[in-house]
Amino acid sequence: MTFGRVLITGGGGQLASDLEALLAERAEVSARDREALDITDDAAVAAAFEESRPDVVFNCAAFHNVEVCEREEDRSFEVNARAVKRIGERCAESGAKLVHLSTNYVFDGAAAEPYPESAPPSPRSIYALSKLAGEYAALAYAPGAVVARGAGLYGLHGSASKGGNFVTRMVARAREQGELKMVADQRLSPTFTADLAEALVEAVEKDAAGVFHVTASGECSWYEFTRAIMELAGLDVPVEPVDTTRPPGGADRPLNGVLARPAADAAGLTPLRPWRDALEEYMSRAGLLAEAS
Ligand SMILES: NC(=O)c1ccc[n+]([C@@H]2O[C@H](COP(=O)([O-])OP(=O)(O)OC[C@H]3O[C@@H](n4cnc5c(N)ncnc54)[C@H](OP(=O)(O)O)[C@@H]3O)[C@@H](O)[C@H]2O)c1
Numbered sequence: 001m002t003f004g005r006v007l008i009t010g011g012g013g014q015l016a017s018d019l020e021a022l023l024a025e026r027a028e029v030s031a032r033d034r035e036a037l038d039i040t041d042d043a044a045v046a047a048a049f050e051e052s053r054p055d056v057v058f059n060c061a062a063f064h065n066v067e068v069c070e071r072e073e074d075r076s077f078e079v080n081a082r083a084v085k086r087i088g089e090r091c092a093e094s095g096a097k098l099v100h101l102s103t104n105y106v107f108d109g110a111a112a113e114p115y116p117e118s119a120p121p122s123p124r125s126i127y128a129l130s131k132l133a134g135e136y137a138a139l140a141y142a143p144g145a146v147v148a149r150g151a152g153l154y155g156l157h158g159s160a161s162k163g164g165n166f167v168t169r170m171v172a173r174a175r176e177q178g179e180l181k182m183v184a185d186q187r188l189s190p191t192f193t194a195d196l197a198e199a200l201v202e203a204v205e206k207d208a209a210g211v212f213h214v215t216a217s218g219e220c221s222w223y224e225f226t227r228a229i230m231e232l233a234g235l236d237v238p239v240e241p242v243d244t245t246r247p248p249g250g251a252d253r254p255l256n257g258v259l260a261r262p263a264a265d266a267a268g269l270t271p272l273r274p275w276r277d278a279l280e281e282y283m284s285r286a287g288l289l290a291e292a293s
Pocket residue numbers: 009010011012013014015016033034037038039040059060061062063064079101102103104131149150151152153154158159160161193
């Protein structure tokens with residue numbers, strides 16, 4: 001299918017900003033930040049659908065501060081699940097296609113191998129539980145919905161609720177502290193939101209439907225990711241590899257957060273480039289590469 005009118009929720013966020021930029025030329029895009037469209041406000045959602053009459057809705061809004069979600073259960077389910085049900089209903093009524101974002105955290109991370117889309121979820125945090133409920137809401141209420149599970153997102157526009165993204169936080173911390181500690185036992189495929197945005201657009205163009213794993217190619221630990229960031233930034237600071245510890249009341253994070261993508265491949269979706277290539281381009285564009293600093 002092609003893009004006519006597009007509604008993006010969570011405007012101003014990392015992924016939403018890249019989607020907005022990518023689609024600006026080929027669609028009539030209405031990207032709304034939380035102030036303009038709080039997705040938990042059903043009247044506001046109804047008004048947004050009426051005003052923008054979308055053919056495609058990208059629901060990028062989420063409450064995803066994993067530790068805060070653990071303490072704010074109601075808000076987690078309100079934003080990440082119940083609001084998705086209502087957006088899904090609006091999509092079904094109006095015939096809009098819903099593209100909804102989810103997370104590798106729907107798996108507990110105990111498996112030895114990367115998780116394919118068909119693996120049974122086993123969420124182990126309030127964030128993950130609420131995101132899994134949101135997946136079901138999208139699939140059950142919005143016919144033909146795409147649910148794309150991402151991991152370790154970073155983008156040029158930063159994630160305001162987390163005080164920048166992981167890359168900018170590590171660079172700042174290295175400059176301030178001169179040394180870093182990072183978990184070496186949690187693995188994932190960190191993903192540049194510009195690449196994820198392109199993959200989502202392709203999924204809509206190819207009329208894909210269902211659950212897809214959409215992360216960068218390859219995998220690394222957070223420690224290896226941090227080392228790569230330091231190398232590319234030209235920061236010669238020691239990074240100490242440490243094991244994951246979970247403070248009382250803290251969220252459980254998957255050790256194996258790596259996703260396989262047989263369903264995405266079967267749908268003819270193009271694999272994303274290797275995580276390090278994407279990181280290098282991101283850091284270049286963000287002015288964080290050694291040569292640029
Ligand atoms: N970031 C990651 O590492 C990661 C990993 C896997 C999957 N994901 C998923 O990928 C998607 C996009 O993530 P992202 O990193 O682009 O997030 P982001 O940059 O934090 O953007 C999310 C946006 O949603 C907004 N928001 C929160 N509550 C809202 C509400 N009730 N109504 C409307 N907007 C609301 C936030 O606004 P405020 O900042 O004002 O709260 C924020 O601007 C999310 O579904 C997330 O769960 C993220």
